[in-house]
Structures are given as C-alpha cells and as structure tokens.
Amino acid sequence: xxxxxxxxxxxxxxxxxxxxxxxxxxxxxxxxxxxxxxxxxxxxxxxxxxxxxxxxxxxxxxxxxxxxxxxxxxxxxxxxxxxxxxxxxxxxxxxxxxxxxxxxxxxxxxxxxxxxxxxxxxxxxxxxxxxxxxxxxxxxxxxxxxxxxxxxxxxxxxxxxxxxxxxxxxxxxxxxxxxxxxxxxxxxxxxxxxxxxxxxxxxxxxxxxxxxxxxxxxxxxxxxxxxxxxxxxxxxxxxxxxxxxxxxxxxxxxxxxxxxxxxxxxxxxxxxxxxxxxxxxxx
Numbered sequence: 001x002x003x004x005x006x007x008x009x010x011x012x013x014x015x016x017x018x019x020x021x022x023x024x025x026x027x028x029x030x031x032x033x034x035x036x037x038x039x040x041x042x043x044x045x046x047x048x049x050x051x052x053x054x055x056x057x058x059x060x061x062x063x064x065x066x067x068x069x070x071x072x073x074x075x076x077x078x079x080x081x082x083x084x085x086x087x088x089x090x091x092x093x094x095x096x097x098x099x100x101x102x103x104x105x106x107x108x109x110x111x112x113x114x115x116x117x118x119x120x121x122x123x124x125x126x127x128x129x130x131x132x133x134x135x136x137x138x139x140x141x142x143x144x145x146x147x148x149x150x151x152x153x154x155x156x157x158x159x160x161x162x163x164x165x166x167x168x169x170x171x172x173x174x175x176x177x178x179x180x181x182x183x184x185x186x187x188x189x190x191x192x193x194x195x196x197x198x199x200x201x202x203x204x205x206x207x208x209x210x211x212x213x214x215x216x217x218x219x220x221x222x223x224x225x226x227x228x229x230x231x232x233x234x235x236x237x238x239x240x241x242x243x244x245x246x247x248x249x250x251x252x253x254x255x256x257x258x259x260x261x262x263x264x265x266x267x268x269x270x271x272x273x274x275x276x277x278x279x280x281x282x283x
Contacts, residue, residue, distance in 0.1 A: 005092075028104070048133060059076060080145050088143070095122050096124070100247070173195050
C-alpha cells in the first residue's frame with residue numbers, strides 16, 4: 001500500500017522530506033510502566049532531526065480519573081502551539097516501539113479534524129536503516145491552528161453498552177488473547193478480567209509484521225476477518241486504556257474502512273463497574 005500522509009508513511013518517504021520547512025515530526029513515545037522505559041528520556045538522548053516530543057499524558061484530560069482520556073479542544077490546541085505545529089503543516093508521528101503510542105496521537109489529530117501520519121516501523125526501523133538521529137532540540141515557531149471536533153470518532157460507555165446490547169456496531173478489542181478471555185489479570189488494580197459481551201478480539205500485534213511495520217492489503221484485512229469482523233459494518237475499537245485500540249483504527253483507515261470509532265474509556269472504565277456485564281473465554 002502506498003505512502004499516505006493521512007494514515008501511514010514509510011521511513012524513506014520521511015527521509016526524503018526531512019528538510020521541508022512545512023514538515024513537523026512528533027516523537028510520541030510512551031511506554032507501559034513495566035517496560036522500565038522513559039519516552040522523554042529516550043527522546044533527549046536521540047531522536048529524528050527536527051522532532052518535537054509530545055507526552056501522551058500531557059495531552060490528555062487531566063480532569064478525568066481514567067488514564068489518558070481525550071482532552072478538550074483548547075488543551076489540544078495549546079499543546080500543538082507549544083510544539084510549533086499549526087495549519088498547513090505535514091505532520092508525521094512516531095514512537096520508540098514501532099507502532100504503538102504514535103497511533104493514539106494520530107487518532108487525536110483525527111478527532112480534532114486534523115491530518116497526520118504515523119511513521120511505519122517508527123524509530124526502531126529508522127535506526128535499523130542507519131538514518132540520522134540527534135539530541136539537538138528544534139527551534140519552535142508559532143503557527144495558528146484551527147480545529148473542528150469530530151465526536152463521531154469517539155464512543156462513551158453508554159454508547160458502547162448500547163452497541164453491545166443491540167449489535168448495531170461491532171466491538172473489537174485490541175488486547176492480547178489472555179486478557180481478552182479473562183485468563184490473565186489486568187495490569188491495573190481493581191479491574192475485573194474478561195471482555196465486553198459480543199466483542200471480537202484482534203490483538204494489535206496481529207496487524208504488525210515482525211519488524212514492527214503494519215501489514216499490507218490482504219494480510220491486514222485477514223487479521224480482522226479471521227476474528228469474525230465484518231469490514232463492511234461499523235466498528236468500535238477498545239483496549240486496556242484507549243492506546244492500542246487506535247492501532248486498530250489506523251489499520252481500518254488503511255483499509256479504507258471509514259465507519260469506525262474508539263471507546264475512549266476502554267477496559268479501564270468498563271472493567272471497573274460491577275453493573276456492566278462482562279464475558280470470558282472466546283464468547
């Protein structure tokens with residue numbers, strides 16, 4: 001599949017445009033606590049030339065008790081201004097895992113009506129190819145940005161519960177199979193194990209090649225179809241806390257599937273409330 005500045009671009013595509021004055025590269029590296037990795041620290045040591053660092057939690061709704069929920073439009077705008085990202089910029093987002101947290105920031109751009117691309121394979125592929133990195137910080141220059149929120153790209157717990165009951169949209173869970181089936185404990189304390197009734201399981205890793213790039217064409221579609229997902233019907237993605245679900249949204253966008261949304265609260269919310277039904281196993 002071709003490079004697409006609205007979804008996914010290759011390392012070669014980015015390298016050829018790295019000197020463009022209208023390019024903005026964002027390092028959105030974020031790691032789970034059990035990895036022992038610090039995205040900001042790694043950015044300070046080395047990053048793609050010109051990249052600006054964006055912490056996932058710093059562009060989240062601080063008023064929510066749930067992890068990294070989507071922020072109000074004003075907060076998104078303020079963080080973009082702080083990075084020197086504005087209207088007319090070509091935005092490429094990457095992370096230090098390959099395709100992981102970058103997809104969540106890509107989804108936030110879409111949520112606010114903006115276009116961005118994820119770097120396929122992220123920093124690991126960039127480094128493996130011997131491409132340049134630096135520890136120098138870029139000069140930040142303001143450029144205005146206008147946003148137009150797209151609430152249809154996000155679902156809340158009430159909407160997801162309705163979808164689970166009525167079946168008007170497919171719920172697709174990006175967590176690993178053991179967590180989906182309820183066979184593995186959730187990493188966040190206090191959460192029940194299992195999944196939303198009727199959900200399908202497409203672990204986000206099923207969309208990726210061994211080198212961390214996203215699968216292409218028919219292989220990408222097969223990852224969804226094998227789990228029983230009908231690519232002609234609406235999809236609501238979910239995961240542990242709304243991060244890896246965005247990888248599924250990215251994959252669906254690459255397939256030209258436009259009717260998909262993300263459950264922002266994900267299992268961090270659903271698994272917390274005893275009055276919400278859960279299922280275990282493959283059912």
